[in-house]
Amino acid sequence: MLGITLAILLQVSAVGDQPAQYDDAFKTAMETGKPMLVLVGTDWCPACVTMKQSIMPRLKRAGRLSGVVYTEVDADAQPRIAQRIMSGGGYPQLALYRKTKDGWRRQILIGVQSESTIQTIVDRAVAAQEEEAGKLEVLPVSQ
Template sequence: MLHFLKIPFFILLISLSFPVSAEVWETSVETAFQKAKKEGKPIFIDVYADWCGYCKTLKKEIYPKKEVRKEMSKFVLLSLDGDRFPNLKKKYSVTGYPTLLFLDKNGSLTEKIAGMPDHKMVIRTLQSAYLKRDKEVVLLGELEKDPENNLLLLKIGEYYYEARDYKKSADFFYRSFASEDPRTPENRHKALFNLGLSFSELKNWEKTIKTFSLYLDKFPTGRAKAAYYYRGDAHKALGNKKEATEDLKKALELSTDPEEKKEIQDLLNQI
């Protein structure tokens, strides 16, 4: 009799020693985004630094709470050392740690927490972000009701640009630029500039040059420095050394940021 009583007691000890369902934190951006699309889940990114004490508190004291884990289970979890991902920091304006980013399944930002939150704030934000998990569907639904709204077309273009679907972003940026909607005409210059960025990401250098040339012609007082930079980079990719040099030198003259100037000079040195 005693022999049989030992078995369930031993099993009970094992079950108490390990969590029933520990969170799986991805450490690869590509893997996390693929998983999100496959499972149709939004993404929760914990951006930390090894030296950050609050980051450790989050992982040891906040995330393990039952009510927090319940909301986190609805997300693909991604943990990234921010110092190793400068592009991510720049894209989402991460200026300190911890920073918590909440994205929909296509990688578009829906919520953000900068600094150390308590568990209630984490829960509230997770719930809010989960409600916005179908941001694409919501935006397209609004567009059906108002198809010429150039502000909405611009927002959808920005959505697809964030999601790295540059073909779709180019389509919506062009539609926003071409729209005759009189309500927000100031969006036309944003749409045209972003159209150039989309073509640059697609490595369609000819269209990149044409778009930024049109931008500089129509909006000479706009973002000229960046327009010259991207057009110069496109000329460089096509082997147009003279045009690339001229554009990049203009971008260099207009720049006041030391890091930016160094980046432009590096491109010039490669020609």
């Protein structure tokens, strides 16, 4: 019985640390207005594995992705979604989408990225998103 309980707890904790599925992440970004960060890669790409298993989890554990909606897309399993997101060839690609008054703006980074580079683009996107949201606030009419 203890073995089954432990197995369930491990499975639940592993699932809780997984990135959101693309459709769920997209829906959340649309509803909340948060920037969306998408890692597109494959299982056979060493650079993608480094990003998926090392760099992105460290950022997530440190709370550095809390200002964005984060998800991953496997280009082999989800080729249509990957093609829509990617900018040309090469893996991995990190796409950051930010909502503006003129629609969604995309920034792409290709190849393995350092934690500091990712943190910089996330911080800039979150700050720009907050600034944009501030401009859209409805101010009360004075009497």
